[in-house]
Amino acid sequence: TGGVDSTVAAYLLKKQGLDPIGVAFNFYKENSSQKAEEECLGTCQSRNLTSIQEVCEKLEIPFYGVNASHMFKERILDRVLTARLGGTAFSPCVQCNVLKFDLLVEKSKKLGADFIATGHYAKVVKNIKTGKFQLISANDREQDQSYYLSALSRVHLEHLLLPCADIRRSEVEQIAKSL
Numbered sequence: 001t002g003g004v005d006s007t008v009a010a011y012l013l014k015k016q017g018l019d020p021i022g023v024a025f026n027f028y029k030e031n032s033s034q035k036a037e038e039e040c041l042g043t044c045q046s047r048n049l050t051s052i053q054e055v056c057e058k059l060e061i062p063f064y065g066v067n068a069s070h071m072f073k074e075r076i077l078d079r080v081l082t083a084r085l086g087g088t089a090f091s092p093c094v095q096c097n098v099l100k101f102d103l104l105v106e107k108s109k110k111l112g113a114d115f116i117a118t119g120h121y122a123k124v125v126k127n128i129k130t131g132k133f134q135l136i137s138a139n140d141r142e143q144d145q146s147y148y149l150s151a152l153s154r155v156h157l158e159h160l161l162l163p164c165a166d167i168r169r170s171e172v173e174q175i176a177k178s179l
Contacts, residue, residue, distance in 0.1 A: 001024065001052070001119075002022075002024060002048075002051055002052030002055045003119070004119075004172060004173060004176045005118075005119025005120070005121075005164055005169075005172060006118060006119035007055050007059070007119070007176060007179070008119060008163070008164060008172045008175045008176050008179075009117055009118060009119040009162075009163040009164055010022060010055075010056075010059055010061060010117070011059060011175065011179060012163040012164075012175075013117055013161065013163055014059060014060075014061065018115075019061075020059075020061050020117065021061060021062045021063075021064065021111060021113060022052060022053075022055070022056035022059075022061050022062065022063040022064065023063075023064045023065075023066065023104060023107050024049050024052040024063070024064075024065055024066070025065075025066050025067075025068045025072075025100065025103060026049055026065060026066065026067045026068065026069060027068055027069055027072035027076075028069055028072070049065040052065075053065070058179075064107065064111070066103060066107060068099070068103055071099060071103070072096075072099065075095065075099050076092050076095055076096050076099060079092075079095065080092050093148050094147070094148055094149075094150060094151045095151065097148050097149055097151070097152065098151050098152060098153075098156075101116065101152055101156040101160075102156075104116045105155060105156065105159075108159070114159065115159050115160070115161045116156070116159050116160050116161070117160070117161035117162065117163060118160075118162065119163075119164050119172075120145045120148070120149060120162055120164070120165075121138035121140055121143040121144055121145045121146075121162075121164055121165060121169070122135055122136070122137065122138050122144065122145050122146035122148075122149050122162055122165060123135070123136045123137065123138055123139075123146075123162060123165040123166075124136075124157050124160050124161075124162060132154065133154060133157035133158050133160075134157070135149055135150065135152065135157060138162075138164075138165045138166075139165065139166050139167065139168065140167070140168040140169055142169070143168070143169040
């Protein structure tokens with residue numbers, strides 16, 4: 001999103017000697033006059049790809065913007081509407097993360113990237129006995145976002161890096177201020 005957490009995640013990866021690539025998604029039509037469509041977006045949605053590109057330039061990493069407005073409408077907005085009209089529960093945040101990670105897996109293959117990384121607060125561990133990857137809570141319990149990533153599949157988890165998982169949000173904010 002180009003926010004504090006994703007910016008610090010990219011910075012930490014770069015500091016570790018990795019070569020991060022910035023990828024952001026446009027989930028709404030920028031020229032849309034429908035205010036309701038924009039109001040459906042949560043705070044985790046990128047509204048301005050230009051500002052994210054500027055963050056990537058400051059970190060000296062490549063940037064790619066992806067128009068995924070059609071997929072967002074189909075997989076999230078339409079399902080939210082259907083669920084509300086039908087009186088059933090639907091967790092848009094969980095499903096939106098699945099969409100994001102599906103897109104990240106696809107983009108990483110095209111770019112030849114080995115891993116996917118985000119600024120989420122959660123951990124991915126590999127079970128030594130089964131060899132399966134599991135999602136667990138972050139060190140900062142107040143910021144833990146493992147629920148929002150709970151529907152991710154093995155394909156997502158086996159190549160996922162979460163650089164902010166072992167530090168507190170207050171430390172992430174301090175790193176951001178230093179940048």
